[in-house]
Amino acid sequence: MSRFQSSHHQRPEPTKPRRVRGGLKLNKPLENIATSWAASRWLRIIEDAATGDTITTGLEYAQLGQTRSLSVREGAIEASVQGRRARAYATSIHLEPIDDATWDRVEEALLDGASHAARLAAGELQANIEDVFAPLGTRLFPLSHDELRIDCDCGKDDGVWCKHAVATAYLFAQRLMDEPLAMLTLRGCPMDELSERLRSRRAVSGQEDAVPVYSPHLAGLADQQDPPLEDLLETFWDTPMPLDDLDIPIEAGEVDHPLLRRLGQTPFSESRFPMVGLLATCYDLIGERARQISERDAGDEDARDDEPEGFGDDVLDSDDPNS
Amino acid sequence: MIVLHANWIDGRLHLWGETERGEPASCEQVRHAIGHAVRSLEDDEAALRLPASESSVLPSAALARRRGDEDSPTALMLRSTSVPSCSIAPSDAAGVLERLLDAARNDRDLLLAPSVAFAERVSALARHVLAQQRFVPMLCHSADGELSAAWRPWLADDKTRERATRLLETMPPAFRAIESDPPASAWSILDDMLWRIIDASCREVLEDEDMSETISGRDGADPHVAWLSGLLDGKAEVKASGRERQGIIRGVRGWIARLEERGASSTWRLCLRLNEPLDALLSENPQAVPNVPWSLSFHLQAGDAEHVMVDAADIWLLPSDGVSIEGLRLDDPHELLLAELARAARLYKPIEKALEHAEPVDLELDTRQAYEFLREVRPILHEQGFGVESPDWWETSRSRLGARLRIEDAPEQPEPADASRAITSNVGLSALVGYRWEIAVGDTTLTLKEFEQLASLKTPLVRMGGKWVEIRPEDVENAVKFIHENPGGAMALGDAMRLAFGTDPKKTGIPVVGLEASGWVSSLLGDSAESMPLAEPPEGFKGTLRPYQVRGLSWMRFLERFGFGLCLADDMGLGKTIQMLALMQLEREESEQRVPPTLLIAPTSVLANWYHEAKRFTPEIKTHIHHGVERLQGEAFAQMAMTNDLIVTTYALAYRDIQTIENVPWHRIVLDEAQFIKNPSAKQTQAVRSLTGSHRAALTGTPVENRLGELWSIMDFLNPGYLGSPGQFRTRFAAPIERRRDKDKSRKLRSLVQPFILRRLKTDANVVSDLPEKIETKEHCVLTPEQAEMYENTVARMIAKVESSEGIQRRGEVLAGLIKLKQICNHPSQVLKDVGEGERVRVARSGKCVRLIEQLDEVLAEGDQSLVFTQFRQMGTLLARMLRHELDREILFLHGGTPRGQREKMIDRFQKADGTAPILILSLRAGGVGLNLTAATHVFHFDRWWNPAVENQATDRAYRIGQTRTVMVHKYLVRGTLEERIDEMIEQKTELAENIIGAGESWLTDLDTEDLRDLLSLRDEAIGDDA
16 A cells, blocks of 8 residues: 555544545545556656655545636646635746757667657656666656745745645646656657657568566566677687586476466456466367377477387387277 | 577577678578578578688687687677578467477588577576466557557566576677667666566467457457457557556556555565464364364564564554564554554455454464365465464475385295396386385375375375375375276285386376385385495406496496496496496306306407407407407308307397307397497497397496486387387486486486496495596507508508618618607597698597597596696697597697797686686697696596606696596507507517606617518507497
C-alpha cells in the first residue's frame, strides 16, 4: 500500500469542497498508476515535495474530481481546481523547458537507436530514456521537486505545495500513464518536428525491426558493456571461457507452463476466444518437440543401424507377453 | 582442409571459411564442408572486421595453430572485409551446427573455429528454453507503428538468466566482429539469435499441427484472435486499426509485465512455509495419512536477508503503522501482509479461503493438497518472487521411487584360471545369475506386497521408516505393472548389468536405480581394485612392485579368473608394462601346466620397449618380437610361438599376418596403446578383433572413459557386444553425452564400464604415497626405413673417410659423422633440411617423433605440462612446428638465441600452468642454467648428451625445490643404433663409460676404425618397416 495513507499522519477533519460536475477524476488506484514507470517516477517527486496532510487532501481532491480542467504546455501544467470557495483556483506547476539546441541533439540521439524511435512512434517512452538525456547534460524528469515551481491563487505562499497543486500533480501522473509523451511536451519538445522527423526516418530506413512492447529487466545481459574489439586482438578468435563448462540440459522443467501459470488470464476480458487454453496447448506441443528433437538427433541416420533394437530393453521386451 | 567460422548477421547464421593457405574459402567450399543439403542455405557474403597487419588480414588462431605457424605477424588493427559465406535461416541453424560438430570430431580436415562451437551452444540454449517452456508470446511494434507478434525467450528468471549470462561471457570477440554502425553489442547479437531461433522453432511446430485452424473464421477484431493470428503460423502480422492498436499494446504489455510484478514493498515479501503434521498425529494409524493436517503458514520475509522473518501471528500483534525489525523498517505490516496474500492468491487459489479471516495466519491442507503445493505451486510462487520454505526431505533423490535389480545367487567362485581353458559360455558376462526386481525408495527396499499396500492408500506422500516419501501417482502404476511383468529368474550377468545401468526409463516406466549384489559380483562392481583379494608378487619378478602395482596385478588376475576382458588405463609412467609382465609371470608360477603364449599388439614405436622391459624385469618370460622382413610365417611361427611366452607384434602386422597369427591358441591377446583400434571399420581393428584367446586385455594411458569412440571400440574388443552395436551406443550414450552433456547418461555409462577399467592417476592419494619423486624410463624407439637407409649410408661414408684420414682431420670426420647420425635418429629433415617455410613436418618419417606425439597426447589428456629437451636448435624448431600442428596447441620454444625479455615471458606463461601453453621445448644449453620450471611433471630428453650429469641438470629444472609432484623422465633412444649402444655402456658402467661421462663425446674420436664400425653400424632390429 502507498505510504501516503500511512496512519502516522493525523487525518484532518474532512471539510468538504464544493462538488464539481464532470471534473477530471483520479479514477485508478495508485498502485495501478505506479505500474507505469513514467507515472511512478513523477509520483515519487510529489511524495517528496509535499507534507502528509497536503498530500492526503490533495489526493482526495483528485479522487473526488475537483479539477475542472488541466492542460500541459511548454514549461507548465495548468489546472483549475475547485475548493471550498465559490471561485476555482488557478494552479500551475512550472518546470524549466529544455532549450532548443539541446532538443536538437536529443532528437538526433533518439533517432539513432531503433528501439527508442520505434517506441516514440507508438507513443511510448522507454524506461531507459534518461540514458539519452544524461550524456547531453540534462534530464527529462526532474531529479527532485526543487526543480518544480508552484503557483496557486489559493493564498498559500508562492512555491509551497498546496492541496490544489497536489491534486494537479496526481492527475498529471494519471495522464503520464496513458500518454507518457506529455512529459516531452512539458519539457518543451517540438513534438510536431519530432514526429515529422520520425516519419522521414521511416521512409529512409524502410523496414525497421519490430520492438517488443515489453522488455524485461535483464541485469547482467542487456547492460553488459563490451570492451572494444580493438583491445581484444590477441584473444580475438577464442572463447574467453571454456564452452564445456556450460550446462544446458534439454529436458522438461519442474512444472508445466511455468510462465503461463504466472500470467493467468489476459486483461482482454472482452474477448470471447479462450486464448490461455490455446496457449497451453501450444506450449505443450513446442516443449515436447524440442525434447523429441534432441532424442531423435541422438539416433542420426548414419548411426541408425539395422541391428535389432536392443541394449537392455531387448531383455525387458522378451518378458513382454506381446512380443 | 578448411577452417569454418560462424557469425550471426541480419537474422541469419553465416558460415564462412579459411583455406589452409589462409585465403577465404569459396561458397562452394563452405557448402562442401557443411556436407549435406540445407533447405534455406544461400550463397551470401559476410561483412566482418578482422584482425590485420599493416598489409593484410591475418589467418585465424585456429588456422595458425593447425599450420604450426611460428611468430605469425601481430595483429595491429581491425580491417573491414567481406568474405563469401553460406547463410542459413534460423530454423535450420541448430541442425546444421550440431552436424558440423559431429562431423569435425572424426574429420581432421574440418576444423571448427570457437565461433562455431559457440553458435551451437546458443542454439542449444534456444532449445533448452523451448524444452523448458520458458518463452512467451509477444507483441511488437515497428517504427511505422505496425504491429506484429513473435515468440520470445523469457530470460528474466534466475536460472535461465544465469545460463544466458554465462553464455554471453563465453562469446568469442570474433562472433561480434560484424560490420555495423554503431558496432553490434554482444548482447544484441545473442538476443537476436536466440529469439529468432525460438520464434522459428515455435512457428514450425504450430504450423505442422495446423494450429491456425483454431482461429480461422473467428472475429478478427477480438484482441485474442488478432494477436494469435500473428503467432500460429509463418505470418507475424497483427492486424489492428489505429484505435485498437493502443488497447492491444497496453493490454499485452500489462499482461507480460505481470511476470516481473513484485509486491508493494521493496524490502518485504510474503513467505509461505509448509509445515509437516505433528508426529503424534501419525504414529497411530498409517491409514490416517491422507487426512492428517498440514499447515501452510504465512510470514513476511526480508527479501535480501531471508533469515529475517516475521510470523503472521506476530504481525497482527504489531502496531499497524509499523516497526523496525533488525534495522529494517516494516511500514503498515497488516496492509502489506494482506496485499501480499492477495497477490499470491492469484497463483494459488486456496489462499483466498484464508483471506476470509480478518487476521489470516495460515492455511490447513490435507496430504494431497500438501503434495500438490510442493510439486506444482512452490516453483511458481518462488519464481514470482515469494519466499517458499518446504520440508528438507522434499526434492532429495532419496525419496524417489525406483526399481532395483538384485542379483541373488551368483555361481560359485570358479577354480583359479586353468591356463589352457578357452572362453566358455558361462563365464564372464555370459555367466548366468539369478535376479529379481525390487521396488526401492531411496535405501529402503519394499516387497511387492508392501508396496501394493502403500499404493492402496492412494496418497502421493507416504510415511516410511518415520520419514515422508514422495510416491508419484504415475510411478505407482508403472511400478506395479513392471514388477508383475518382470518376475525375475536367471540371466547373463552382462544382460543384468546393461539392464541396471543402460535401461531407458521411458520403456520401464519407472527409473531403474541400480544393482545390488553379493559375493564376487559385488567385488566386481565395488570400488574396483581396492576390494580385491591381494595377490602375492611373483617370485620371478626382478624388481619391486609398488603397492598400487600389486593392487593392479591382483585386479587383473581377479577379472581374468572370472573371464572378463580388462583395460588397465593407469596414467603414463605408473608402469602398465611391468604390471602386465608381472601378471604373466604370476600365472606361470601359479599354474602346473605350461601356459600358452600371450600375443601383444603394440604400435611399432614401443615394440623395443616391451622387449627391454621383459628382459629386465621378467627374464623367465621368453619374449619374441614378430617384426621385420625375416619374421616367421605359417607353421614356423606357430612352433616358435608355442615355445615362447610373449610374442610382440604391431597392429599393421597383426592385420597383414592374420592367417599366421590366428592359428595359435593364444592364452591372452593384449592391446597396448589400445586407442589404436578406435576406428571400428579399419581393417587393422577388424583383424585384431577377430583374434581369439582365453583372455583379452587392453592397456592405454589415455582417459578412455572420456573418449567415447575409443571407449566403445576397446570395450567391444574386451567384452564383445557389451555396449551394443556402434549405432546403439551412439544413440544411447555418445550422442546425448557429447551433444547435450547428459550427466545421467554419462553416469550410467560409467557404471557400466567401470568394473572393467582400472585407471589410477599419478595424483591419486594412494598412488602418490607409493611414488618416488622422480621416475626415469627409457623409450626405445625405432628408425623408419628412410632413416635406416640414411643411417647406413652415412656410416659407410664416414668409415671410408675416417680410414683415409688422420689426426685432427680424422677427429673432425668422426665428430661430424656422429652429429649427423644423431640428427638422422631425430628426424631426416634435420639433415636434409627439406621442409620449406609453412610446410608440414611429417611425423611418420621419424620413429622418435611418432613416439613423442603419442606420449605428449597422453600427457595433455592428463592435463599435465612437459619439457622437451633437445641438443639441437634446428630440431627444436622442427619439433615446435610439428607439435603445433599435430597437437593444435601453442608450443613454447626457448633456445640460446631467445632474447632475455621473451625468455622470461615464456617461462612465466609456462609456470602459470593455465593449459594454454603446456609444452616447452628447450635446447639443452639454454635450459641448463638457473631456470625453475616446476610446472612440468614430464621431462622428455628427445636426444641424448651421453653425460648423465648434464642431463640431470636439465631434468632438475622440473625436479627441484617447489615441485610437489612426481616427475616422469623419458629418455629417448633409437634401438640398434649408436644411441642404444652408448646407453648400454653407460648402464653397464664399463671403463669406457667412465671416459664417456668424463669427456663428452671426444673419446669416440679416439676409437680405432674397427671399434667405430662396431659401435655405429646399424643392427637389424632398429627398423620399423611395416608402415
